[in-house]
Amino acid sequence: MARITHGIACSHIPVLGYAFDHGKDGEDYFKPAFEGFDWTRQFMEEEKPDVIVLVYNDHASAFDMKIIPTFAIGTGEIYQPADEGFGARPVPPVEGHADLAWHIAQSLILDEFDMTIINEMEVDHGLTVPLSMMYGHVEKWPVKVIPLAVNVVTYPPPSGNRCWLLGEAIARAVESFPEDLKVQVWGTGGMSHQLQGPRAGLINKEWDNMFLDKLIGDTQDLRHIPHIEYLRETGSEGIEMVMWLIMRGALGKSTKALHRHYHVPVSNTALGHLVLEPVDGSVPPSPTLEGNNAAAQALI
Numbered sequence: 001m002a003r004i005t006h007g008i009a010c011s012h013i014p015v016l017g018y019a020f021d022h023g024k025d026g027e028d029y030f031k032p033a034f035e036g037f038d039w040t041r042q043f044m045e046e047e048k049p050d051v052i053v054l055v056y057n058d059h060a061s062a063f064d065m066k067i068i069p070t071f072a073i074g075t076g077e078i079y080q081p082a083d084e085g086f087g088a089r090p091v092p093p094v095e096g097h098a099d100l101a102w103h104i105a106q107s108l109i110l111d112e113f114d115m116t117i118i119n120e121m122e123v124d125h126g127l128t129v130p131l132s133m134m135y136g137h138v139e140k141w142p143v144k145v146i147p148l149a150v151n152v153v154t155y156p157p158p159s160g161n162r163c164w165l166l167g168e169a170i171a172r173a174v175e176s177f178p179e180d181l182k183v184q185v186w187g188t189g190g191m192s193h194q195l196q197g198p199r200a201g202l203i204n205k206e207w208d209n210m211f212l213d214k215l216i217g218d219t220q221d222l223r224h225i226p227h228i229e230y231l232r233e234t235g236s237e238g239i240e241m242v243m244w245l246i247m248r249g250a251l252g253k254s255t256k257a258l259h260r261h262y263h264v265p266v267s268n269t270a271l272g273h274l275v276l277e278p279v280d281g282s283v284p285p286s287p288t289l290e291g292n293n294a295a296a297q298a299l300i
């Protein structure tokens with residue numbers, strides 16, 4: 001049986017990708033940001049997950065104003081890094097896990113989450129920067145990745161509660177996959193940041209740390225934060241944090257923190273990073289999944 005072993009949250013600041021690719025991670029400005037990932041790189045080497053369900057947002061690389069999927073899942077075999085204006089990052093292509101991804105897509109849709117299914121796309125800094133932070137320089141990523149893209153760029157993004165519920169549905173999907181796989185769920189983006197307008201550069205350390213605190217343990221407070229609070233307290237791009245709630249929902253009832261890192265400044269963004277382990281990974285049953293599964297089974 002596949003099982004969710006850990007959840008990881010991590011900002012996906014593009015300049016960290018630039019610093020990493022150009023050997024600047026040891027420079028005074030970047031060093032404290034990167035040092036907070038030393039623990040995690042060691043952990044990943046020991047832990048060796050088989051698959052990551054990597055929740056991220058595309059920044060007008062694979063999608064644009066022509067098509068705006070709220071939730072999309074990558075079911076492809078391979079994803080190339082996108083050229084975001086300065087050439088593609090010199091990192092390895094990202095291998096998918098098509099069998100598990102199709103299984104999750106089916107389970108989510110029968111669980112009444114209407115996912116967009118994507119077989120071909122390129123992946124941008126939202127997905128590749130967290131991989132670099134967690135794995136360092138590699139010839140080949142030592143893990144398969146199922147990209148799960150969320151629209152947080154064009155209004156309206158999904159609510160935090162919907163994201164949490166999607167995470168629970170991902171947990172049900174993973175648990176019903178027969179192969180013995182260690183699966184992590186990552187939530188990327190955030191923390192407080194606003195990249196444009198009069199409030200550009202806004203950082204809210206207190207709010208960010210409240211958010212980190214409440215991802216730990218069994219409180220469900222975060223699922224009820226309205227969009228307007230993210231905008232007001234964390235800037236226009238702070239809304240990326242709803243993606244962390246997909247990760248949190250997938251970890252079930254209660255979590256403990258294995259590692260925590262928060263650092264300002266990096267670019268215009270507060271850098272947050274958390275490694276979580278489920279304490280009680282149970283998620284509520286779906287009102288419809290079992291019946292819809294049985295109906296689907298009858299078709300075969």
Ligand code: DHB
Binds near residue numbers: 012189267
């Ligand atoms: C920055 C942060 C982001 O999350 C992003 O997608 C783009 C830019 C930044 O801090 O520069």
Ligand code: FE
Binds near residue numbers: 059189240
């Ligand atoms: Fe972003």
